[in-house]
Amino acid sequence: MSKKNVRKKVRGIVFCVLSFVLALLLFLNTVCILTAAFAVNENAWIDQMNASNYFSDKADEIENKLIILGSASGLKPEFFENFIDPIWITNDTQAYMDAYFHGNDDVINHSTFKRNFQSQLDKYITENNVKVDEENVEYLVDKAENIYSASLEIPLFNRLSGKINFLSGIMPMVIAVLTMFSLVIVLVLLFGNKWRHRAFKYYYFACAGTCLSLFTAAVFLTVSGGLKNIVLESRAIYDMVVSFGTAVTTAVWVFAAFFFIMAFVMFVVYSRLIRKVVSTD
Amino acid sequence: MSEHNGYRHKHNMKLGGKSFLILPIIFCFGILLIVLGAVSATLGSVWSAAGIVFSDYEKNYSTEYKNIFVPVNENETVDTVTGKDGKPAIKSENVVYPGYGVQFGEISIPDCEVKCPLFMGDGDISLKNGAGVYYGSFIPGYGGTILIAGHNNTFFNGLKNAKAGQEITIRTSYGDYKYKIRETAVRDSLDTTAYDLSADYENLVLYTCYPFDEVGLTNKRLFVYADLTDGIPIEKN
Numbered sequence: 001m002s003k004k005n006v007r008k009k010v011r012g013i014v015f016c017v018l019s020f021v022l023a024l025l026l027f028l029n030t031v032c033i034l035t036a037a038f039a040v041n042e043n044a045w046i047d048q049m050n051a052s053n054y055f056s057d058k059a060d061e062i063e064n065k066l067i068i069l070g071s072a073s074g075l076k077p078e079f080f081e082n083f084i085d086p087i088w089i090t091n092d093t094q095a096y097m098d099a100y101f102h103g104n105d106d107v108i109n110h111s112t113f114k115r116n117f118q119s120q121l122d123k124y125i126t127e128n129n130v131k132v133d134e135e136n137v138e139y140l141v142d143k144a145e146n147i148y149s150a151s152l153e154i155p156l157f158n159r160l161s162g163k164i165n166f167l168s169g170i171m172p173m174v175i176a177v178l179t180m181f182s183l184v185i186v187l188v189l190l191f192g193n194k195w196r197h198r199a200f201k202y203y204y205f206a207c208a209g210t211c212l213s214l215f216t217a218a219v220f221l222t223v224s225g226g227l228k229n230i231v232l233e234s235r236a237i238y239d240m241v242v243s244f245g246t247a248v249t250t251a252v253w254v255f256a257a258f259f260f261i262m263a264f265v266m267f268v269v270y271s272r273l274i275r276k277v278v279s280t281d
Numbered sequence: 282m283s284e285h286n287g288y289r290h291k292h293n294m295k296l297g298g299k300s301f302l303i304l305p306i307i308f309c310f311g312i313l314l315i316v317l318g319a320v321s322a323t324l325g326s327v328w329s330a331a332g333i334v335f336s337d338y339e340k341n342y343s344t345e346y347k348n349i350f351v352p353v354n355e356n357e358t359v360d361t362v363t364g365k366d367g368k369p370a371i372k373s374e375n376v377v378y379p380g381y382g383v384q385f386g387e388i389s390i391p392d393c394e395v396k397c398p399l400f401m402g403d404g405d406i407s408l409k410n411g412a413g414v415y416y417g418s419f420i421p422g423y424g425g426t427i428l429i430a431g432h433n434n435t436f437f438n439g440l441k442n443a444k445a446g447q448e449i450t451i452r453t454s455y456g457d458y459k460y461k462i463r464e465t466a467v468r469d470s471l472d473t474t475a476y477d478l479s480a481d482y483e484n485l486v487l488y489t490c491y492p493f494d495e496v497g498l499t500n501k502r503l504f505v506y507a508d509l510t511d512g513i514p515i516e517k518n
Contacts, residue, residue: 016304019304019308020308020311023308023312024311024312024315027312027316028316064405065405067409068405068408068409068432069498070434071408071409071432071433071434071435072432072433072434072490072498073434073490073496073497073498074433074434074494074495074496074497075434075496076434121496124496125496130494130495130496131494131495131496132495132496132497133495133497133499135497136495136496136497136498136499137496137497139497139498139499139500140496140497140498143498204301205301205304205305205308206308208301208304208305208308209304209305209307209308209309209311209312210308210312211305212305212306212308212309213308213309213312213313216309216313228339229335229336229337229338229339229340230334230335230336230340231334231335231336231340232340235342238340238342263305267301
């Protein structure tokens with residue numbers, strides 16, 4: 001093999017490796033963008049809560065738990081009918097999420113619930129002239145408060161909040177660095193090949209490789225059912241988490257489709273350029 | 282042949298080729314291998330955590346419960362065998378042991394106007410629809426302690442009139458069991474001496490929140506203790 005041919009082969013291998021690194025960077029960047037857009041994005045959580053009817057479902061759940069508490073404490077189910085206002089849940093959940101995403105205390109504010117429950121209870125006791133023991137009433141109010149707070153808590157959130165804070169802080173920087181490296185490789189491929197069609201061939205390899213990787217991930221997420229088999233006590237949280245999983249799966253499909261289109265465009269550009277070059281041969 | 286920046290180069294018109302299909306597939310495998318390899322250190326704990334958080338099937342959030350209770354008619358007889366003590370016993374294969382949250386019987390105390398469905402387990406759905414047998418205790422006929430809970434504001438409100446000598450009936454699909462109230466007592470909810478789950482004789486313990494007809498939540502429980510007076514035991518293998 002002549003020296004020229006060996007050099008040509010080595011250059012081909014180097015550019016192939018570079019296009020593989022580009023594909024890897026594009027895949028990692030997509031994962032980071034999805035993480036930034038969903039997992040560590042407070043607005044995405046709130047959007048999913050709205051989309052899955054979380055606040056009114058949560059109100060129903062709390063009402064049912066309070067009715068059961070009432071069965072053991074002398075309060076009829078009618079006492080709790082329409083008692084829970086989804087607006088309290090919306091406000092208290094938003095404050096709770098804000099605290100987590102900003103690294104503040106994660107205490108759920110239940111003062112609105114307590115104030116309303118206490119006044120409703122006092123009214124009921126006066127109107128019905130029922131026998132009470134102050135200590136037992138206090139215990140009932142505490143228990144109701146605990147039910148309200150515990151119901152608003154999102155499982156594992158307190159354990160994950162540190163990671164969420166860390167990720168939300170570094171994610172923009174990671175995305176910027178990955179994008180910068182990707183651009184450097186794009187430029188190396190463009191200016192390292194005197195024949196432009198070759199650069200587009202390597203872009204095609206990178207885009208197609210990324211597309212296939214994302215396609216595999218999307219198929220895995222879809223076939224495994226996303227988060228449908230997650231075991232959660234609360235139906236409202238389950239619906240929200242499943243809706244979240246579906247949104248992420250859809251986003252992975254969208255990115256896979258985007259890279260499919262990009263790979264197609266690169267292939268078309270490559271084939272046009274090579275036709276042009278061959279026609280002038 | 283074309284000339285480009287003084288460099289002469291040969292091109293062929295063959296578009297695509299095997300590399301256009303094979304290389305992206307190799308890239309895909311490479312990317313997935315690198316990503317899996319990078320996270321493999323934490324993958325073990327992630328999988329074990331997923332094993333706890335995920336199940337093989339979708340969780341059922343229905344508040345509906347299963348009912349396996351088919352009352353035994355008065356003239357009907359249940360299949361029995363002769364037990365080790367020479368007395369008749371219900372064939373164990375004829376008894377369907379109820380799963381958690383399943384209605385398998387009915388409890389009634391005529392003197393207290395208590396009559397409600399009986400469930401296995403004392404979870405929210407059970408206690409909302411009737412009385413529930415504590416899952417760590419026994420079902421009637423097994424010869425152990427049957428610990429049954431109910432809410433004082435609903436199905437067990439009548440227990441406020443419970444007195445020694447009154448009769449309690451539990452009907453199941455495998456036979457009816459009668460008990461006589463021995464005594465009642467108010468104890469603390471955390472008092473584990475209030476009942477003996479290791480007793481080797483059949484006894485019934487009902488409990489509910491105390492006091493009755495009062496708004497508030499207490500740590501006090503009313504316990505009603507009763508002994509078996511009639512009913513065929515289940516065969517012990």
